[in-house]
Amino acid sequence: xxxxxxxxxxxxxxxxxxxxxxxxxxxxxxxxxxxxxxxxxxxxxxxxxxxxxxxxxxxxxxxxxxxxxxxxxxxxxxxxxxxxxxxxxxxxxxxxxxxxxxxxxxxxxxxxxxxxxxxxxxxxxxxxxxxxxxxxxxxxxxxxxxxxxxxxxxxxxxxxxxxxxxxxxxxxxxxxxxxxxxxxxxxxxxxxxxxxxxxxxxxxxxxxxxxxxxxxxxxxxxxxxxxxxxxxxxxxxxxxxxxxxxxxxxxxxxxxxxxxxxxxxxxxxxxxxxxxxxxxxx
Numbered sequence: 001x002x003x004x005x006x007x008x009x010x011x012x013x014x015x016x017x018x019x020x021x022x023x024x025x026x027x028x029x030x031x032x033x034x035x036x037x038x039x040x041x042x043x044x045x046x047x048x049x050x051x052x053x054x055x056x057x058x059x060x061x062x063x064x065x066x067x068x069x070x071x072x073x074x075x076x077x078x079x080x081x082x083x084x085x086x087x088x089x090x091x092x093x094x095x096x097x098x099x100x101x102x103x104x105x106x107x108x109x110x111x112x113x114x115x116x117x118x119x120x121x122x123x124x125x126x127x128x129x130x131x132x133x134x135x136x137x138x139x140x141x142x143x144x145x146x147x148x149x150x151x152x153x154x155x156x157x158x159x160x161x162x163x164x165x166x167x168x169x170x171x172x173x174x175x176x177x178x179x180x181x182x183x184x185x186x187x188x189x190x191x192x193x194x195x196x197x198x199x200x201x202x203x204x205x206x207x208x209x210x211x212x213x214x215x216x217x218x219x220x221x222x223x224x225x226x227x228x229x230x231x232x233x234x235x236x237x238x239x240x241x242x243x244x245x246x247x248x249x250x251x252x253x254x255x256x257x258x259x260x261x262x263x264x265x266x267x268x269x270x271x272x273x274x275x276x277x278x279x280x281x282x
Contacts, residue, residue: 001081002036005058010140013065014108015074016050022057024049024087030115031093031210031242034059035218037084038072045069046215046237049088050111059085062111067264068271089218090241093208095119099182100126102174103149104167104196106188107133110141112210113187118148126150128181130170132192136161167192168199175203183208186245190254197245207245211236213256228252 006018024034033048051060065071076082093116101120105113110131121127129149133139134157146152153170154162163170175181184207186196193209200207213236215225220238227234228249234240 001083002085003081004076004078007076007078010062010108011138013074014062014138014140015065016060016062016111017073017076019059019061019082019085020057021059021085021087024059024085025052025054025057028052028059028088029092030095030119031112032088032090033218033241034061034085034087035089035215036061036073036082036086038069038076039083042072042083043069044084044216044218046089046212046218048112048210049115051115059087062108064108068267071268071271086218089237091239093119093185093242095123097124100128100180101183101185102128102130102171102181104130104171104184104186104188104192105132105145106167106186106192107138108140109188109210110145113185114141114145114148116185116187117145121148121150128174129153130155130167132156132167132188134158166195168195171196172199175200175205181205184245185209185242190250190257193245194248194250194254197248197250201246208242209245209248210241211243211248211253212241213253214259227256 003020004017005020008016010016028049033046035044035046037044047061047063050062063070065074103113103117117127127149128151129145130153132155155165155167184200184205186193187210197207213225213227216222218237220235225236227236229243230247
């Protein structure tokens, strides 16, 4: 069992857990993830490692309430435990001194980009971070991201905070400026990553994305997380989760992500019914 040491509600429907997992914390690196299971009847879900402390033996994860499992997860409190907590999984982010790196985070993916930006900064890179969200109420860790960046640009779709618009707009402006950009790392919703790659492609700047296909066991045996990269089938759990954004078959990825939408809806409705929970309660 893996004890929840600390819980924090970051913004509506987004929560942070600090989990006691010393063996995972000992080996964790930026860009990796864990696969968790709430109990013996629960499904396995992948969650990115947002932070870790080796001396404390803890791993920090951030998740959004989307389906049955994440809603069940959100009901847990500090002192409760998870049955399974497997990791670190996936290949870590390739970190070296590139020069100037733009780190683009969409929504709650700021939790994923944070350790990457920090590692890049520690390697002597100039880090320009971009944080985008639908509105002001969904922004968190702004100060933390600023602390590991040379420059931070914040956008909201509705203009309720900072700059109005999508992150692709300041990204394009930066690429069109006189500043040399050596690498872009974009993490967030698949559509956002797709259009970040489309934005950078005319400029020929290496663009890395972190894919989030359907995943089950996280070791490459089930094949559920397969993605097409440059026409070749890869497994996000073993070969990724990070890939060259220009090589991703985005249409296939988006289609595969929608495969179980109806089943997920039914599962959530059944769970609500079994526990007497209404939509107003979640």
